[in-house]
Amino acid sequence: MNNSYPGKLYLALVHHPVKNKNGEIIASAVTNLDLHDISRAAKTYGAEAFYVVTPLDDQRTLVEELVSHWTTGRGGDYNPMRREALELIRVRKDLSRVIDEIRLQDGRPVKVVATRAAESTGQLEFAEFRHLLAEGSCSYLLLLGTAWGLADAVLDAADYVLTPIRGNTAYNHLSVRSAAAIILDRILGHTG
């Protein structure tokens, strides 16, 4: 990792439990380009790892195959930059395993920061998140929801819920790939 901030940031792209269009809890399918785009952004901004979380065995196998194509297979020779990014990916069955793994690895508390598109009370501002990362006494796990967003149970269990991204219109339907890039830039980027 880079040394410009002492806090360690991890990303998790959550495929279960998330909501569908009708607010029901589902396990979403993994989208190939999510893996490429978010791992490249994670690498650019110095995140420690990018967890892809799904309880579906065949989906985890699929992701492992894609990652190994680019990291140890022919894809890595063709495009070493993809390899470097996709090496950040860790495929896991559920969030509790992810949190335990980070805690064990870093030997300090893990704070979970959930994201959502709608406003809520007591949400974590971007500037405050920057500050927490700079302060650096904990590891932080940023949760990104697929489909229609993280289940309420995940939001309720999180230590923080991050302020939604607002552009300068009432429209706020960014893809999870775009949202991940903007969040990383806001909390770790040096804008000029």
Place this chain on the structure above:
Amino acid sequence: MNNSYPGKLYLALVHHPVKNKNGEIIASAVTNLDLHDISRAAKTYGAEAFYVVTPLDDQRTLVEELVSHWTTGRGGDYNPMRREALELIRVRKDLSRVIDEIRLQDGRPVKVVATRAAESTGQLEFAEFRHLLAEGSCSYLLLLGTAWGLADAVLDAADYVLTPIRGNTAYNHLSVRSAAAIILDRILGHTG
């Protein structure tokens, strides 16, 4: 459009002339998710239009079909938020048509701002671009390159070349989708 800034910003995703891995000039294939992600980000940040530029007739037909599925077809009923975003897309043959069209429509000069991943001399800083948009005497066309980036001829002909996005590592291989989102947030977003 929204009224929070008087300058008008247009985006163009350029598929020709761009470079391939070996630096040769090519026409790249249109990527479906580029259209979705960048139009949603453009809508979120209040861009005027999102031009998809390719000289290939079959590619333009493909994009027109995809856009009409979501704007006037069944996709629009299923997901009105996609419709609103994809309505920003205009498919054009080359950049000179795009520039002429904007000039004619807005009745004022059009300044072209190119983007690239490598540093160059005299580049436009993000803060300066914000200022130019706020000042608002011109329309601005932001060029995003596909494949391995915009051809040198496009960079040379542009009025400005925007500072590359730096995260906080030496790695700078964001997808064009991520880069577009971050650039829009930096020049038009209100970060908190």
